[in-house]
Amino acid sequence: MRRILALAILLFAAFAWTACSGQKANTAPIQKYSMDGEIMRVNSADQTATIKHKDIEGWMKAMTMDYSIRNKDDFAKLHPGDHINGTVYVQGDDFWVGDIHEAPKQPQ
Numbered sequence: 001m002r003r004i005l006a007l008a009i010l011l012f013a014a015f016a017w018t019a020c021s022g023q024k025a026n027t028a029p030i031q032k033y034s035m036d037g038e039i040m041r042v043n044s045a046d047q048t049a050t051i052k053h054k055d056i057e058g059w060m061k062a063m064t065m066d067y068s069i070r071n072k073d074d075f076a077k078l079h080p081g082d083h084i085n086g087t088v089y090v091q092g093d094d095f096w097v098g099d100i101h102e103a104p105k106q107p108q
Contacts, residue, residue: 028092033059035097039082040064047075051097056088068096077102 037053043066052064067088069075078084078100086100 026092026094031059031090033057033088033090035084035086035088036103037084037086039078039080039084041080042075042078044075047072049075049078049097051084059088059090069098069100070096071098071100074098074100 033056035051035053035056037051039049040052041050043049046068047070048066048068050064050066053062055062069078074086074097083103084100085103086097089096089098
């Protein structure tokens with residue numbers, strides 16, 4: 001009986017900790033935006049790239065910022081100086097770049 005009570009308390013504590021930890025599933029719809037930019041830096045430690053991009057129509061003005069690159073194959077083909085086209089995926093406050101393709105360099 002004590003084992004059952006101990007197990008029940010343990011399960012309740014685990015449930016309470018999970019519920020209070022602030023970890024919520026992101027259920028917002030994913031929005032997609034086309035990106036045209038240049039890779040400035042890559043950071044393999046956290047799989048991000050600093051991208052200097054043109055206006056992202058409907059989402060953001062032109063700027064240089066860090067983006068998470070979730071797909072390992074997309075990340076592996078990035079090098080500073082590359083001109084890329086890709087898709088920015090936005091889900092609530094979360095965003096990342098994927099579907100990356102090298103594009104010919106264009107005059108700025």
